[in-house]
Amino acid sequence: MVIEKELALDKFVEKPLKLVSKNVAPVFISQNPAIIEILFKIRLIANSQASVLITGESGTGKEVIASLIHHYGADTHRPFVAINSAALPKDVVDNELFGHEKEAFTGAVSKKEGCFELAHNGTLFLDEIVEMHPQTQAKLLRAIENKSIRRLGGKEEVKVDARIIAATNRDIPASLKSGELREDLFYRLSVIEIHIPSLRERKEDIPLLVNHFISLLTKKYGGVEKRFSAESLEMMKNFDWPGNVRELRNVVERVMLTCADVVITPRYLPERISGSTTNDNYIKIPIGTSMDIAEQMIIDQTLAFVNNNKSAAARILGLSRKTLHNNLNERSTGAC
Ligand SMILES: Nc1ncnc2c1ncn2[C@@H]1O[C@H](COP(=O)(O)OP(=O)(O)OP(=O)(O)O)[C@@H](O)[C@H]1O
Ligand SMILES: [Mg+2]
Known part of the structure; x- marks a missing residue:
């Protein structure tokens, strides 16, 4: 409601x-x-x-x-x-x-x-x-x-x-x-x-607030209304939000402005929220992450590590470029 x-x-x-x-x-x-x-x-x-x-x-x-x-x-x-x-x-x-x-x-x-x-x-x-x-x-x-x-x-x-x-x-x-x-x-x-x-005591509000700020900010900046992928939204829900709704709003604004795709995948989230870091050549995946989401995180963070160079990411991941492409495509058009 x-x-x-x-x-x-x-x-x-x-x-x-x-x-x-x-x-x-x-x-x-x-x-x-x-x-x-x-x-x-x-x-x-x-x-x-x-x-x-x-x-x-x-x-x-x-x-x-x-x-x-x-x-x-x-x-x-x-x-x-x-x-x-x-x-x-x-x-x-x-x-x-x-x-x-x-x-x-x-x-x-x-x-x-x-x-x-x-x-x-x-x-x-x-x-x-x-x-x-x-x-x-x-x-x-x-x-x-x-x-x-x-x-x-x-x-x-x-x-x-x-x-x-x-x-x-x-x-x-x-x-x-x-x-x-x-x-x-x-x-x-x-x-x-x-x-x-606090927002961490009412996590059920996070998806509502995310959607609210997306439509608000789409009105402000124009363009197509973006949406968070299921795994990104899950990460937003798992984060503790020390700055509460103001911090959430700022994150939504930042990712909306920096994400070129319609679907916001975890690689666009700040590291403190995606729980990962590529700074030191490691990918950290929190305990409790499902296999599906872990797979997406590995792909997204490898892409971020190679500055979105899909051929380089595919090589590192041992995937064909086509498989990687299909995976990304499925997510940007697919079911979230
Ligand atoms: N439940 C909510 N629904 C929609 N927007 C909200 C909600 N709660 C907070 N906001 C928005 O989050 C931002 C912070 O809210 P607000 O300034 O009222 O917080 P505050 O508790 O007064 O913070 P501070 O203690 O830092 O002064 C504002 O942009 C506000 O519009
Ligand atoms: Mg205030």
Whole structure:
């Protein structure tokens, strides 16, 4: 079951960072029961103002979930403003969050509204919340509780009412213990907690995501829609994906761009995924590989070793050129 259809999500928003307003629902592809539960839960909470804390490893889709919560709210024209504390030094984060008055500091030539003000009546997404400086966390808590902020260099309180969604890929108990995440802020933010499982805990999603990114990227780059051969897909499923969905997307993009054939065979996969290396004249085949797939891996990696020179590969493999040709042809047209 593809959740995209069930929830009638139609389009995909590629990188919603710093988007101020959006009325197109992002797509979250999954058939994993824990994710399906999350997708139903966020529908239920979308119209409340309750703060949400999203946890999960890097690249699991925390920002997509945050933008979906926003999208499911009553009025999708409200602003959605995102800020990532990890990417910025403390003073810059303060300035981005709370804005400043004219001449608040050297170079402040005009008044600037911060993300909080820009998110008024909408959603403020605070990515990498644990990386935020503790003093900024204290100011943030005050702003949330009082529903008002003071711009840097300003005297007046400015009313702000934004739904807060925060995210982190860090371990919460450890961050509380080390003091990197203030406990009072944590309690304020975690009214609703959502944990997104890593991709290796939901391998059933890998083929769905591969197909999703293939069609997305075919739309982006044009040309014929490619597909992964059965053995390539198996290798994608067996890989642990430390960078989660973001890494998977990048791999799909890379192989789509570098594979000249319609069918993506293992030789186009990065070595860490195909589990093989030709660097040292050896081919490594993981335990558990079936004879069929092992045979394809030997052929593909020999071809890669001789820079795709089919005559040289056939010679090394002890095959006629015709047999090798037939094997490759069968796979690019054949049953996957
Ligand atoms: N289930 C999914 N379906 C479709 N696309 C997804 C899914 N999960 C993640 N993506 C895509 O993967 C990429 C990474 O997602 P996102 O930025 O939301 O991850 P993140 O958890 O916020 O990562 P980080 O911790 O590094 O900030 C984005 O391009 C996003 O659109
Ligand atoms: Mg993120």
